[in-house]
Amino acid sequence: MSDVMSSVTLRPMRWPDIEAVHAIETAVFEVDPWSAEQFWGELAQPTREYVVAEDDGVIIGYAGAYLLPPDADVQTIAVAPVAQGRGIGRVLLEELIANAVRHDCAQLLLEVRSDNESAIGMYERFGFESISKRRDYYASGIDALIMRLRPLSTASERGDS
Numbered sequence: 001m002s003d004v005m006s007s008v009t010l011r012p013m014r015w016p017d018i019e020a021v022h023a024i025e026t027a028v029f030e031v032d033p034w035s036a037e038q039f040w041g042e043l044a045q046p047t048r049e050y051v052v053a054e055d056d057g058v059i060i061g062y063a064g065a066y067l068l069p070p071d072a073d074v075q076t077i078a079v080a081p082v083a084q085g086r087g088i089g090r091v092l093l094e095e096l097i098a099n100a101v102r103h104d105c106a107q108l109l110l111e112v113r114s115d116n117e118s119a120i121g122m123y124e125r126f127g128f129e130s131i132s133k134r135r136d137y138y139a140s141g142i143d144a145l146i147m148r149l150r151p152l153s154t155a156s157e158r159g160d161s
């Protein structure tokens with residue numbers, strides 16, 4: 001993770017980032033991408049915390065959570081296709097977990113398409129467990145998995161590098 005972080009920086013998402021974020025959104029979510037207005041709506045909510053990953057000033061990923069202690073929910077997480085597989089998803093998810101810990105949340109929940117192998121692989125690597133399934137949740141007849149991580153701890157608390 002350290003070589004990734006030497007060139008990639010994280011910072012809070014701001015209104016002017018929405019255009020770049022939305023371009024990634026439409027590139028990675030072929031079905032039902034969020035509109036730019038949905039991102040505006042999210043940033044307007046005090047319970048949301050969104051972060052962007054930048055490489056040399058270019059936004060290459062983003063993630064956001066709904067923080068309502070004791071629960072936190074992953075609202076979205078995505079990395080631009082050209083930047084995937086470099087550890088940026090891990091860094092973004094780690095930041096969501098750290099934010100949830102800062103807000104005294106006890107668990108982090110999320111919903112993921114059951115056919116999204118890369119995302120499920122990442123969540124399982126962090127210790128998320130599948131706790132329920134919503135059948136035919138998505139328009140294409142794909143199930144939704146509800147996954148949960150608890151207890152929450154930061155990378156340094158876990159002893160990760």
Ligand SMILES: CC(C)(COP(=O)(O)OP(=O)(O)OC[C@H]1O[C@@H](n2cnc3c(N)ncnc32)[C@H](O)[C@@H]1OP(=O)(O)O)[C@@H](O)C(=O)NCCC(=O)NCCS
Nearest residue numbers: 028077078079084085086087088089090112118119121122
């Ligand atoms: C899911 C996503 C955010 C991961 O981002 P990424 O930067 O490519 O992921 P990373 O390089 O940080 O890899 C993180 C972990 O994901 C898992 N992973 C990544 N790609 C994978 C693949 N193709 N198959 C299985 N697992 C995969 C691995 O466990 C990996 O950890 P490891 O490399 O240490 O083993 C990215 O693939 C993406 O934007 N997908 C489209 C949007 C999306 O589906 N978001 C999730 C909605 S719930």
